[in-house]
Amino acid sequence: MSFFHRHRGLTPYLLLGPGIAWLAVFFVVPLGFLAYQSLQSGNFDIGYAFTWSWGNYWHAIRDYHAQFVRSLEYAGLATVLALVISYPVAYWIAFRGGRWKNLLLLFIVAPFFVTYLIRTLAWETILSDNGFVVNTLQSLHVLGSSGRLLATSTAVVTGITYNFLPFMALPLYVSLEQIDGSLIEAAEDLYASKLHAFLRVTLPLSLPGVVAGTLLTFIPAAGDFINAQLLGSPENHMIGNVIQSKFLELTDYPAAASMSFILMAGILVAVAIYARIVGTEQLTGTAT
Amino acid sequence: MTDQLTRRELLKRGAAGSALLTVPGLLAACGGKAKSSSAKSAHKLAKTLHFSNWTLYMDTNKKKHTFPSLVEFQKKYGVHVDYVEEINDNASFFGKIQGQLSRGQSVHRDIVVLTDNDRYLSLMIKKGYVEKLDKSAIPNMKNLVDVQKHPNFDQNRDYSLPWQSGMTGIAYNDTLTGPVLSVDDLLTNPKLKGKVTCLNSMGDALTLVMLSNGDDPSKVTDKSFNAAFNRVKKAVDSKQIRQFTGNDYAPILARGDLMAAMSWSGDIAQLGNKHIHWNVPKDGGALWTDNMLIPKGGNVYTASFYMNYVYDPKVQGLMEAGDPKKNITGIYYIPPVAGAGEWAKKSDPSVASNPLIFPTKKMLDSVHLFDNNALNNQKYLTQWQNLISA
Amino acid sequence: MSSIAVPTAREPNFLATVLAVVRRHVLTVYSFLFFAYLLLPIAVVMIFSFNNPTGKFNYTWQGFTWDNWRYWDGVPGIRSAIFLSLEIAVVASVIATALGTMIALALVRYGFRGRATTNILIFLPLSTPEIVLGASLLTLFLNLSFVTFGFWTILIAHIMFCISFAVVTVKARLVGFDRHLEEAAMDLGANEWTTFRKVTLPLTAPAILAALLLCFAISIDDFVVTYFNSGSEVTFPLFVWGAARIGAPAQVNVIGTAIFVVALAAMLVNVVFQRRREVRA
Numbered sequence: 041m042s043f044f045h046r047h048r049g050l051t052p053y054l055l056l057g058p059g060i061a062w063l064a065v066f067f068v069v070p071l072g073f074l075a076y077q078s079l080q081s082g083n084f085d086i087g088y089a090f091t092w093s094w095g096n097y098w099h100a101i102r103d104y105h106a107q108f109v110r111s112l113e114y115a116g117l118a119t120v121l122a123l124v125i126s127y128p129v130a131y132w133i134a135f136r137g138g139r140w141k142n143l144l145l146l147f148i149v150a151p152f153f154v155t156y157l158i159r160t161l162a163w164e165t166i167l168s169d170n171g172f173v174v175n176t177l178q179s180l181h182v183l184g185s186s187g188r189l190l191a192t193s194t195a196v197v198t199g200i201t202y203n204f205l206p207f208m209a210l211p212l213y214v215s216l217e218q219i220d221g222s223l224i225e226a227a228e229d230l231y232a233s234k235l236h237a238f239l240r241v242t243l244p245l246s247l248p249g250v251v252a253g254t255l256l257t258f259i260p261a262a263g264d265f266i267n268a269q270l271l272g273s274p275e276n277h278m279i280g281n282v283i284q285s286k287f288l289e290l291t292d293y294p295a296a297a298s299m300s301f302i303l304m305a306g307i308l309v310a311v312a313i314y315a316r317i318v319g320t321e322q323l324t325g326t327a328t
Numbered sequence: 329m330t331d332q333l334t335r336r337e338l339l340k341r342g343a344a345g346s347a348l349l350t351v352p353g354l355l356a357a358c359g360g361k362a363k364s365s366s367a368k369s370a371h372k373l374a375k376t377l378h379f380s381n382w383t384l385y386m387d388t389n390k391k392k393h394t395f396p397s398l399v400e401f402q403k404k405y406g407v408h409v410d411y412v413e414e415i416n417d418n419a420s421f422f423g424k425i426q427g428q429l430s431r432g433q434s435v436h437r438d439i440v441v442l443t444d445n446d447r448y449l450s451l452m453i454k455k456g457y458v459e460k461l462d463k464s465a466i467p468n469m470k471n472l473v474d475v476q477k478h479p480n481f482d483q484n485r486d487y488s489l490p491w492q493s494g495m496t497g498i499a500y501n502d503t504l505t506g507p508v509l510s511v512d513d514l515l516t517n518p519k520l521k522g523k524v525t526c527l528n529s530m531g532d533a534l535t536l537v538m539l540s541n542g543d544d545p546s547k548v549t550d551k552s553f554n555a556a557f558n559r560v561k562k563a564v565d566s567k568q569i570r571q572f573t574g575n576d577y578a579p580i581l582a583r584g585d586l587m588a589a590m591s592w593s594g595d596i597a598q599l600g601n602k603h604i605h606w607n608v609p610k611d612g613g614a615l616w617t618d619n620m621l622i623p624k625g626g627n628v629y630t631a632s633f634y635m636n637y638v639y640d641p642k643v644q645g646l647m648e649a650g651d652p653k654k655n656i657t658g659i660y661y662i663p664p665v666a667g668a669g670e671w672a673k674k675s676d677p678s679v680a681s682n683p684l685i686f687p688t689k690k691m692l693d694s695v696h697l698f699d700n701n702a703l704n705n706q707k708y709l710t711q712w713q714n715l716i717s718a
Numbered sequence: 719m720s721s722i723a724v725p726t727a728r729e730p731n732f733l734a735t736v737l738a739v740v741r742r743h744v745l746t747v748y749s750f751l752f753f754a755y756l757l758l759p760i761a762v763v764m765i766f767s768f769n770n771p772t773g774k775f776n777y778t779w780q781g782f783t784w785d786n787w788r789y790w791d792g793v794p795g796i797r798s799a800i801f802l803s804l805e806i807a808v809v810a811s812v813i814a815t816a817l818g819t820m821i822a823l824a825l826v827r828y829g830f831r832g833r834a835t836t837n838i839l840i841f842l843p844l845s846t847p848e849i850v851l852g853a854s855l856l857t858l859f860l861n862l863s864f865v866t867f868g869f870w871t872i873l874i875a876h877i878m879f880c881i882s883f884a885v886v887t888v889k890a891r892l893v894g895f896d897r898h899l900e901e902a903a904m905d906l907g908a909n910e911w912t913t914f915r916k917v918t919l920p921l922t923a924p925a926i927l928a929a930l931l932l933c934f935a936i937s938i939d940d941f942v943v944t945y946f947n948s949g950s951e952v953t954f955p956l957f958v959w960g961a962a963r964i965g966a967p968a969q970v971n972v973i974g975t976a977i978f979v980v981a982l983a984a985m986l987v988n989v990v991f992q993r994r995r996e997v998r999a
Binding site for chain 3: 049051052053055056058059060062063064066067068069070071073074076077125126128129131132133136142143146147148149150151152153154155156157158159161162163165166202205255259260262263264265266270280283284287288293296297300303304307311
């Protein structure tokens with residue numbers, strides 16, 4: 041291994057080489073192909089040709105703006121729900137978990153171990169028109185007697201929230217766990233109430249976790265189509281459903297490709313706005 | 329599956345060496361040409377027949393979880409049938425295999441099944457994605473029922489042979505609603521609001537609606553298309569239609585979440601739920617046929633040989649009817665083989681007298697085929713697709 | 719509630735104690751409800767794996783049976799789907815973890831030009847929706863006429879999206895560890911390779927193992943990217959997707975339950991081991 045001694049400067053590149061090459065060839069290059077495809081015109085029967093067909097983008101927005109907006113809406117809603125639902129639990133495990141911490145964390149990731157599709161199908165069973173959830177809600181008059189959950193936006197958002205919950209809870213836990221307990225005690229002495237102490241100290245210190253969790257939930261949720269497919273009706277279809285069917289069923293590749301880019305752009309804009317609000321250092325993790 | 333073997337070997341090698349890690353090596357390993365030699369192979373049966381079918385489309389021994397007719401085939405001829413029920417709708421299955429077929433690669437299947445009321449069956453034949461049948465190996469083709477002998481997508485049955493036919497009509501659950509016997513009822517009855525589904529296949533859905541409009545589904549015009557399309561759209565906008573489905577309406581219907589559904593005859597026969605009834609709508613229903621094809625690179629002789637086997641009226645009759653005494657359920661669709669009914673009667677008389685499986689002449693007169701040109705009309709297709717994925 | 723508590727916050731009086739206790743329990747009760755919600759669908763999956771459906775559909779409870787477990791592969795295609803998924807997950811997680819560990823080492827240990835670009839390249843796949851990953855890879859393969867869809871395309875895709883996860887996992891561990899140990903080894907005359915083998919590797923082993931497990935879990939569960947690039951091959955999630963259209967058979971629940979139980983057991987063993995080590999240390 042004297043080679044490494046003589047060429048110490050080379051070592052990092054040798055280490056990086058294979059993995060980076062893999063990502064370059066199978067991640068970056070494909071995005072280039074996708075861009076190329078998105079500007080083609082023609083149809084499946086006669087074939088597609090590259091014609092700088094920017095119209096694909098315009099058509100996608102004209103015909104499917106509802107699905108784009110819906111995707112960002114559902115994903116945003118699910119992200120906020122996941123944050124609100126899992127923050128207290130992450131807090132509880134981090135500060136009250138004691139010796140059970142690891143076991144409790146295990147329960148948080150447990151849903152991961154049941155195939156994504158199978159757990160979504162389980163929600164289909166749980167939320168079915170004659171299931172106990174609907175029956176209970178009906179007897180509480182939250183739902184009308186002919187009301188239902190399946191094939192509604194409620195079911196889709198419920199499914200997305202559930203499926204991406206661990207992505208939110210884990211980063212929250214990690215950042216809360218790193219907070220020094222004495223710091224919080226000091227804050228509780230300093231500020232008038234626990235609530236103040238929480239808002240002034242704990243919450244800001246856990247912000248990296250909030251940011252990471254939000255992104256890890258929002259991004260995959262915005263591109264999801266499984267929940268909308270299994271739990272929703274056509275009115276709840278997201279842009280993922282359209283991309284999927286254009287690509288794999290209608291074999292309309294240029295339309296599907298342009299929609300993929302619009303989706304990415306939409307997510308980038310949403311993330312950029314979010315970054316403006318929370319600060320960019322939090323986003324890239326350079327603060328820590 | 330020689331391809332699988334080489335793949336395994338490569339895996340072993342890959343685990344040992346790092347050749348796998350080099351990108352060009354891997355790309356090269358991706359390459360693979362269809363085994364065109366197998367297509368021309370002599371009259372010798374392969375060890376395994378790879379058969380991709382739609383779900384719930386074979387006689388099944390519920391106790392042993394086996395397929396009696398396939399077990400019998402292996403026992404008799406020594407060919408193991410690798411039978412997979414992986415097709416749920418024509419579009420996505422076509423999407424799945426077309427990438428390989430379009431570049432002349434084998435999809436490692438010897439028989440696939442596609443429906444004649446969607447554009448993909450004729451597209452497969454038109455694009456040359458299928459092998460010619462070896463008719464010398466299918467003497468039983470003479471048993472094909474007359475109406476199926478000269479379809480417009482394959483005039484002489486050179487490439488395709490029917491697997492089963494079925495009808496599209498309306499099913500309803502009598503514990504939740506009174507009889508739903510017309511498209512009109514299905515699309516506008518306020519009592520059914522949000523409790524009905526429509527089929528996502530344009531050919532199925534629009535045939536029913538056009539008949540109800542008094543139009544001829546076998547000769548679609550812009551006017552009749554728009555009339556039918558707008559009627560469905562209206563039902564979607566008024567939230568009458570809850571979802572568009574393929575096969576997947578069956579569990580929702582059986583679970584009691586739906587009152588009525590546009591549905592396929594055989595599914596309802598298979599459900600075996602006495603509260604769920606199926607009927608041809610008052611103004612007529614749709615008829616369709618699923619066809620066996622041999623995709624490019626498939627083993628023509630073995631596939632043809634198997635087709636001959638299922639075209640034996642005795643075999644077909646048993647497949648259709650199953651055997652309740654032995655816990656065997658049948659296919660319960662409409663067999664394309666003349667004489668199958670006699671044999672079906674012997675093993676399960678109730679099947680032979682079931683009009684969903686052996687339809688009466690009156691029933692057959694009331695079902696119609698959808699216009700093949702309309703199936704390939706890009707404008708219609710896009711419009712329909714946009715509606716069902718709103 | 720804070721305004722009432724203000725004047726007495728420092729005084730450990732009765733009311734404050736009660737409030738504190740209640741508040742503590744509110745959080746605990748809430749947490750238990752949360753776990754119930756989290757585990758409810760899993761319970762449904764497990765229960766329905768013992769269902770004895772009278773028709774061909776598994777959607778309402780009909781009675782108890784062991785049959786689905788006894789005939790776990792009694793549905794055509796399920797067996798080969800499971801084996802394909804396992805095969806891909808094993809190979810993909812090993813390769814991705816190897817590549818990812820190397821990248822992590824380079825990032826943590828060496829200063830080099832192009833560091834920022836590398837970081838971005840690692841971060842990007844994590845922040846791209848799966849559907850875009852799947853679609854772009856499909857477009858690449860469609861444009862390369864010699865590619866056969868199937869095992870290899872699935873494998874390539876899985877390695878691709880696993881690498882970033884492996885890098886992040888291993889990097890987190892490497893950042894936190896003491897470089898002095900390695901320097902000491904070098905001072906004692908070990909060369910770089912020996913140092914790596916005898917010092918670095920054992921210290922990073924837990925992280926590498928974690929990365930391996932994570933990649934395995936992500937790979938075996940992946941649906942979207944696989945759906946786009948599988949050609950005519952069927953992995954277990956694809957099988958479930960297909961079966962769901964007509965009501966998934968109970969065997970799907972059996973396999974789902976089995977994967978869950980095995981994974982949970984592996985994690986439990988891991989937790990117990992960690993605790994033992996902590997106790998000893």
